[in-house]
Amino acid sequence: MIFSDKIAYSDKILFPKSGITKGKLIAYYEAIAADMLPYLKDRPLTLHRFPDGIEKKGFFQKNASDYFPDWIKTIEVKKQGGWVNHVICDCKETLIYLVGQGTISFHITLSRTDKLDYPDKLIFDLDPPNGSFCDVTKSAQILRSLLESELGLTSFPMLTGSSGIHLVVPLDRSDNFDSVRAFAKNIAHYTAKVYPEKFTAEIRKEKRKGRLFVDYLRNSYAQTAICPFSARAFENAPVAVPIGWDELQNGIKSAQAFTIDTISNRLKYKSNPWEDLFRNPYSLDGAISKLENLSEKKLV
DNA sequence: GACGTAC
DNA sequence: GTACGTCAACGCTTT
DNA sequence: AAAGCG
Ligand SMILES: [Mn+2]
Ligand SMILES: [Mn+2]
Numbered sequence: 064m065i066f067s068d069k070i071a072y073s074d075k076i077l078f079p080k081s082g083i084t085k086g087k088l089i090a091y092y093e094a095i096a097a098d099m100l101p102y103l104k105d106r107p108l109t110l111h112r113f114p115d116g117i118e119k120k121g122f123f124q125k126n127a128s129d130y131f132p133d134w135i136k137t138i139e140v141k142k143q144g145g146w147v148n149h150v151i152c153d154c155k156e157t158l159i160y161l162v163g164q165g166t167i168s169f170h171i172t173l174s175r176t177d178k179l180d181y182p183d184k185l186i187f188d189l190d191p192p193n194g195s196f197c198d199v200t201k202s203a204q205i206l207r208s209l210l211e212s213e214l215g216l217t218s219f220p221m222l223t224g225s226s227g228i229h230l231v232v233p234l235d236r237s238d239n240f241d242s243v244r245a246f247a248k249n250i251a252h253y254t255a256k257v258y259p260e261k262f263t264a265e266i267r268k269e270k271r272k273g274r275l276f277v278d279y280l281r282n283s284y285a286q287t288a289i290c291p292f293s294a295r296a297f298e299n300a301p302v303a304v305p306i307g308w309d310e311l312q313n314g315i316k317s318a319q320a321f322t323i324d325t326i327s328n329r330l331k332y333k334s335n336p337w338e339d340l341f342r343n344p345y346s347l348d349g350a351i352s353k354l355e356n357l358s359e360k361k362l363v
Numbered sequence: 364g365a366c367g368t369a370c
Numbered sequence: 371g372t373a374c375g376t377c378a379a380c381g382c383t384t385t
Numbered sequence: 386a387a388a389g390c391g
Pocket of ligand 2 (some may be wrong): 114115366
Protein backbone atom coordinates (compact mmCIF):
# COMPACT_ATOMS: atom_id res chain seq x y z
CA MET A 64 0.00 0.00 0.00
CA ILE A 65 1.30 3.41 -1.00
CA PHE A 66 0.27 6.38 1.12
CA SER A 67 2.43 8.92 -0.64
CA ASP A 68 -0.01 9.88 -3.40
CA LYS A 69 -0.90 13.31 -2.03
CA ILE A 70 2.62 14.43 -1.19
CA ALA A 71 3.65 17.91 -2.31
CA TYR A 72 7.01 18.30 -4.06
CA SER A 73 8.21 14.67 -3.98
CA ASP A 74 11.04 15.59 -6.35
CA LYS A 75 12.29 18.38 -4.13
CA ILE A 76 15.91 17.83 -3.13
CA LEU A 77 16.23 17.92 0.65
CA PHE A 78 19.88 16.84 0.85
CA PRO A 79 21.62 18.83 -1.92
CA LYS A 80 25.11 17.28 -1.85
CA SER A 81 23.86 13.70 -1.76
CA GLY A 82 20.92 14.51 -4.01
CA ILE A 83 18.30 12.87 -1.78
CA THR A 84 14.74 13.93 -2.60
CA LYS A 85 11.64 13.98 -0.45
CA GLY A 86 10.43 11.02 -2.50
CA LYS A 87 13.52 9.01 -1.53
CA LEU A 88 12.99 9.89 2.11
CA ILE A 89 9.37 8.79 1.89
CA ALA A 90 10.45 5.49 0.33
CA TYR A 91 12.81 4.99 3.27
CA TYR A 92 10.14 5.67 5.89
CA GLU A 93 7.68 3.43 4.02
CA ALA A 94 10.22 0.63 4.25
CA ILE A 95 11.25 1.21 7.87
CA ALA A 96 7.78 1.94 9.31
CA ALA A 97 7.24 -1.54 10.74
CA ASP A 98 10.53 -1.33 12.66
CA MET A 99 10.06 2.27 13.76
CA LEU A 100 6.39 2.46 14.74
CA PRO A 101 6.73 0.39 17.93
CA TYR A 102 9.02 3.14 19.29
CA LEU A 103 6.75 5.98 18.11
CA LYS A 104 3.26 4.77 18.64
CA ASP A 105 2.52 5.69 22.26
CA ARG A 106 4.69 8.75 22.78
CA PRO A 107 4.17 12.48 22.16
CA LEU A 108 6.09 13.35 19.01
CA THR A 109 8.32 16.30 18.17
CA LEU A 110 9.06 16.96 14.50
CA HIS A 111 12.29 18.38 13.13
CA ARG A 112 11.21 19.87 9.81
CA PHE A 113 13.30 21.12 6.87
CA PRO A 114 10.76 21.95 4.17
CA ASP A 115 13.40 23.76 2.11
CA GLY A 116 16.17 21.20 2.62
CA ILE A 117 18.94 20.74 5.19
CA GLU A 118 20.97 23.71 4.03
CA LYS A 119 18.14 26.04 4.95
CA LYS A 120 17.12 26.68 8.50
CA GLY A 121 14.87 23.99 9.94
CA PHE A 122 12.63 24.11 12.99
CA PHE A 123 11.20 21.94 15.74
CA GLN A 124 7.47 21.49 15.90
CA LYS A 125 5.58 20.17 18.90
CA ASN A 126 2.04 21.40 18.26
CA ALA A 127 0.12 19.70 15.48
CA SER A 128 -0.72 22.27 12.80
CA ASP A 129 -4.39 23.33 12.50
CA TYR A 130 -4.51 21.99 8.96
CA PHE A 131 -3.29 18.46 9.78
CA PRO A 132 -6.02 16.01 8.72
CA ASP A 133 -8.40 14.88 11.46
CA TRP A 134 -7.41 11.23 11.14
CA ILE A 135 -4.03 12.09 12.68
CA LYS A 136 -4.11 11.30 16.39
CA THR A 137 -3.05 13.96 18.89
CA ILE A 138 -2.75 14.32 22.65
CA GLU A 139 -2.81 17.34 24.96
CA VAL A 140 0.33 17.44 27.08
CA LYS A 141 0.62 19.83 30.03
CA LYS A 142 3.41 22.38 29.90
CA GLN A 143 4.40 25.24 32.22
CA GLY A 144 1.55 27.71 31.80
CA GLY A 145 -0.40 25.80 29.16
CA TRP A 146 -0.81 22.78 26.95
CA VAL A 147 0.88 21.34 23.87
CA ASN A 148 -1.14 19.37 21.31
CA HIS A 149 1.33 16.71 20.19
CA VAL A 150 0.93 14.31 17.28
CA ILE A 151 0.88 10.63 18.16
CA CYS A 152 2.31 8.73 15.23
CA ASP A 153 0.74 5.29 15.49
CA CYS A 154 0.50 4.26 11.86
CA LYS A 155 2.34 4.39 8.57
CA GLU A 156 -0.12 6.87 7.05
CA THR A 157 0.70 9.45 9.71
CA LEU A 158 4.42 8.83 9.41
CA ILE A 159 4.36 9.41 5.65
CA TYR A 160 2.09 12.45 5.95
CA LEU A 161 4.61 14.04 8.33
CA VAL A 162 7.53 13.35 5.98
CA GLY A 163 5.41 15.08 3.35
CA GLN A 164 5.47 18.09 5.67
CA GLY A 165 9.22 18.25 5.33
CA THR A 166 9.94 16.30 8.51
CA ILE A 167 13.34 14.67 8.41
CA SER A 168 13.78 13.68 12.08
CA PHE A 169 11.37 12.31 14.67
CA HIS A 170 12.01 12.93 18.37
CA ILE A 171 10.15 11.09 21.14
CA THR A 172 9.58 11.57 24.85
CA LEU A 173 11.10 9.15 27.36
CA SER A 174 7.67 8.44 28.84
CA ARG A 175 4.51 7.01 27.29
CA THR A 176 1.14 8.71 26.97
CA ASP A 177 -0.51 6.73 29.76
CA LYS A 178 2.06 7.79 32.40
CA LEU A 179 3.78 10.94 31.21
CA ASP A 180 5.57 11.79 34.47
CA TYR A 181 7.21 8.37 34.71
CA PRO A 182 9.82 7.53 32.03
CA ASP A 183 10.26 3.96 30.84
CA LYS A 184 13.78 4.76 29.68
CA LEU A 185 16.81 6.37 31.26
CA ILE A 186 19.08 7.78 28.56
CA PHE A 187 22.71 8.75 28.83
CA ASP A 188 23.31 10.98 25.84
CA LEU A 189 27.05 10.94 25.12
CA ASP A 190 27.93 14.07 23.18
CA PRO A 191 31.52 14.13 21.85
CA PRO A 192 33.27 17.51 21.68
CA ASN A 193 34.62 17.27 18.13
CA GLY A 194 33.96 14.16 16.11
CA SER A 195 36.44 11.62 17.52
CA PHE A 196 34.06 8.71 17.57
CA CYS A 197 36.66 6.30 18.93
CA ASP A 198 36.65 8.18 22.22
CA VAL A 199 32.90 7.87 22.37
CA THR A 200 32.94 4.11 21.96
CA LYS A 201 35.56 3.69 24.68
CA SER A 202 33.68 6.02 26.99
CA ALA A 203 30.43 4.22 26.28
CA GLN A 204 32.05 0.95 27.29
CA ILE A 205 33.29 2.48 30.53
CA LEU A 206 29.84 3.78 31.36
CA ARG A 207 28.26 0.48 30.39
CA SER A 208 30.60 -1.36 32.71
CA LEU A 209 29.89 1.03 35.59
CA LEU A 210 26.15 0.56 35.13
CA GLU A 211 26.35 -3.21 34.73
CA SER A 212 29.03 -4.28 37.20
CA GLU A 213 28.67 -1.68 39.93
CA LEU A 214 24.99 -0.79 39.75
CA GLY A 215 23.35 -3.87 38.26
CA LEU A 216 21.83 -2.07 35.31
CA THR A 217 21.94 -3.45 31.77
CA SER A 218 22.15 -0.76 29.09
CA PHE A 219 21.46 -0.79 25.35
CA PRO A 220 23.44 1.39 22.93
CA MET A 221 22.24 3.31 19.88
CA LEU A 222 24.15 5.22 17.22
CA THR A 223 22.34 8.54 17.02
CA GLY A 224 23.11 9.19 13.36
CA SER A 225 24.60 12.49 14.45
CA SER A 226 27.88 12.38 16.38
CA GLY A 227 27.27 10.48 19.59
CA ILE A 228 25.76 7.44 21.25
CA HIS A 229 22.76 6.96 23.51
CA LEU A 230 22.87 4.40 26.31
CA VAL A 231 19.36 3.31 27.21
CA VAL A 232 18.38 1.68 30.50
CA PRO A 233 14.80 0.32 30.65
CA LEU A 234 12.71 1.50 33.62
CA ASP A 235 9.59 0.09 35.26
CA ARG A 236 7.98 3.56 35.60
CA SER A 237 8.10 3.59 39.40
CA ASP A 238 10.48 6.58 39.43
CA ASN A 239 9.40 9.99 38.14
CA PHE A 240 11.48 12.27 35.94
CA ASP A 241 12.95 14.26 38.80
CA SER A 242 14.22 11.09 40.53
CA VAL A 243 15.55 9.56 37.33
CA ARG A 244 17.30 12.78 36.31
CA ALA A 245 18.83 13.21 39.76
CA PHE A 246 20.24 9.68 39.52
CA ALA A 247 21.55 10.27 35.99
CA LYS A 248 23.11 13.54 37.11
CA ASN A 249 24.90 11.79 39.97
CA ILE A 250 26.30 9.22 37.56
CA ALA A 251 27.43 11.90 35.13
CA HIS A 252 29.27 13.72 37.92
CA TYR A 253 30.70 10.44 39.18
CA THR A 254 32.20 9.62 35.78
CA ALA A 255 33.64 13.13 35.58
CA LYS A 256 35.20 12.63 39.02
CA VAL A 257 36.74 9.23 38.26
CA TYR A 258 37.83 10.09 34.69
CA PRO A 259 38.39 13.86 34.81
CA GLU A 260 40.12 14.07 31.43
CA LYS A 261 37.54 11.93 29.65
CA PHE A 262 34.05 12.86 30.93
CA THR A 263 32.35 16.09 31.89
CA ALA A 264 28.92 16.96 33.21
CA GLU A 265 29.32 20.65 32.37
CA ILE A 266 26.38 22.10 30.50
CA ARG A 267 28.31 25.13 29.26
CA LYS A 268 30.35 24.24 26.18
CA GLU A 269 33.23 26.51 27.15
CA LYS A 270 33.71 24.50 30.34
CA ARG A 271 33.89 21.10 28.65
CA LYS A 272 37.49 21.52 27.45
CA GLY A 273 37.43 18.80 24.81
CA ARG A 274 35.81 16.22 27.07
CA LEU A 275 32.81 14.01 26.37
CA PHE A 276 29.61 15.57 27.71
CA VAL A 277 27.42 13.11 29.61
CA ASP A 278 24.06 14.74 28.94
CA TYR A 279 21.69 13.62 31.68
CA LEU A 280 19.16 16.36 30.91
CA ARG A 281 17.29 14.30 28.33
CA ASN A 282 15.72 12.65 31.39
CA SER A 283 13.23 15.46 31.92
CA TYR A 284 9.49 15.85 31.50
CA ALA A 285 8.42 16.43 27.89
CA GLN A 286 12.02 16.42 26.69
CA THR A 287 12.96 14.19 23.81
CA ALA A 288 15.53 11.93 22.21
CA ILE A 289 15.92 10.87 18.60
CA CYS A 290 13.67 7.92 17.73
CA PRO A 291 15.33 4.66 16.63
CA PHE A 292 15.47 4.53 12.83
CA SER A 293 14.79 8.23 12.39
CA ALA A 294 16.84 9.85 9.66
CA ARG A 295 18.97 12.85 10.58
CA ALA A 296 19.41 16.17 8.79
CA PHE A 297 22.97 15.56 7.57
CA GLU A 298 24.23 14.73 4.09
CA ASN A 299 23.60 11.12 3.03
CA ALA A 300 20.73 10.98 5.55
CA PRO A 301 22.30 8.92 8.34
CA VAL A 302 19.90 7.11 10.68
CA ALA A 303 19.71 6.36 14.40
CA VAL A 304 20.39 2.64 14.89
CA PRO A 305 20.10 0.34 17.91
CA ILE A 306 23.27 -1.74 18.00
CA GLY A 307 24.90 -4.49 20.02
CA TRP A 308 27.88 -3.95 22.33
CA ASP A 309 29.91 -6.39 20.26
CA GLU A 310 29.43 -4.25 17.16
CA LEU A 311 30.47 -1.12 18.99
CA GLN A 312 33.68 -2.78 20.18
CA ASN A 313 34.53 -4.11 16.74
CA GLY A 314 33.61 -2.56 13.42
CA ILE A 315 31.65 0.63 13.92
CA LYS A 316 33.64 3.79 13.30
CA SER A 317 31.01 6.50 13.18
CA ALA A 318 27.71 7.53 14.70
CA GLN A 319 26.63 7.94 11.07
CA ALA A 320 27.67 4.40 10.12
CA PHE A 321 24.25 3.67 8.61
CA THR A 322 22.18 5.75 6.20
CA ILE A 323 18.73 5.45 4.66
CA ASP A 324 20.46 3.60 1.82
CA THR A 325 22.48 1.11 3.87
CA ILE A 326 20.26 0.33 6.85
CA SER A 327 18.00 -2.10 4.98
CA ASN A 328 20.91 -4.40 4.22
CA ARG A 329 21.89 -4.44 7.88
CA LEU A 330 18.36 -5.31 8.96
CA LYS A 331 18.42 -8.27 6.58
CA TYR A 332 21.30 -10.05 8.31
CA LYS A 333 21.21 -8.63 11.85
CA SER A 334 18.57 -9.55 14.40
CA ASN A 335 17.30 -6.78 16.66
CA PRO A 336 19.99 -6.01 19.28
CA TRP A 337 17.28 -4.40 21.41
CA GLU A 338 15.08 -7.49 21.41
CA ASP A 339 15.25 -7.71 25.21
CA LEU A 340 15.11 -3.96 25.97
CA PHE A 341 11.89 -4.19 27.97
CA ARG A 342 12.36 -7.73 29.23
CA ASN A 343 13.63 -6.59 32.61
CA PRO A 344 12.78 -2.94 33.34
CA TYR A 345 14.30 -1.50 36.50
CA SER A 346 13.27 0.43 39.52
CA LEU A 347 16.26 2.60 40.47
CA ASP A 348 15.96 1.97 44.23
CA GLY A 349 18.86 -0.47 44.40
CA ALA A 350 21.10 1.39 41.98
CA ILE A 351 20.66 4.68 43.83
CA SER A 352 21.97 3.30 47.10
CA LYS A 353 24.77 1.44 45.35
CA LEU A 354 25.86 4.66 43.71
CA GLU A 355 25.80 6.46 47.05
CA ASN A 356 28.13 3.85 48.54
CA LEU A 357 30.39 4.07 45.50
CA SER A 358 30.56 7.87 45.69
CA GLU A 359 31.35 7.85 49.41
CA LYS A 360 34.22 5.43 48.86
CA LYS A 361 35.65 7.68 46.16
CA LEU A 362 35.45 10.77 48.32
CA VAL A 363 37.64 9.36 51.11
C1' DG B 364 4.55 23.48 3.88
C1' DA B 365 0.32 25.99 4.33
C1' DC B 366 -1.95 30.02 4.64
C1' DG B 367 -3.31 35.06 4.44
C1' DT B 368 -2.83 39.31 2.26
C1' DA B 369 -1.15 42.70 -1.20
C1' DC B 370 -0.85 43.87 -5.81
C1' DG C 371 -2.49 34.43 -10.53
C1' DT C 372 1.72 35.24 -8.20
C1' DA C 373 4.78 37.08 -4.72
C1' DC C 374 5.90 37.52 -0.24
C1' DG C 375 5.76 37.46 4.88
C1' DT C 376 4.68 34.65 8.75
C1' DC C 377 4.59 30.72 11.56
C1' DA C 378 6.04 26.20 13.15
C1' DA C 379 9.58 24.03 21.07
C1' DC C 380 10.38 23.42 25.62
C1' DG C 381 12.59 22.19 30.33
C1' DC C 382 16.58 22.56 33.14
C1' DT C 383 20.78 24.87 34.45
C1' DT C 384 23.73 28.68 34.77
C1' DT C 385 24.68 33.48 34.93
C1' DA D 386 14.92 37.50 34.19
C1' DA D 387 17.58 36.00 30.42
C1' DA D 388 20.93 33.09 28.07
C1' DG D 389 22.83 28.59 26.96
C1' DC D 390 22.02 24.12 25.69
C1' DG D 391 20.25 19.86 23.49
MN1 LIG E 1 23.40 13.78 21.79
MN1 LIG F 1 8.66 27.09 1.97
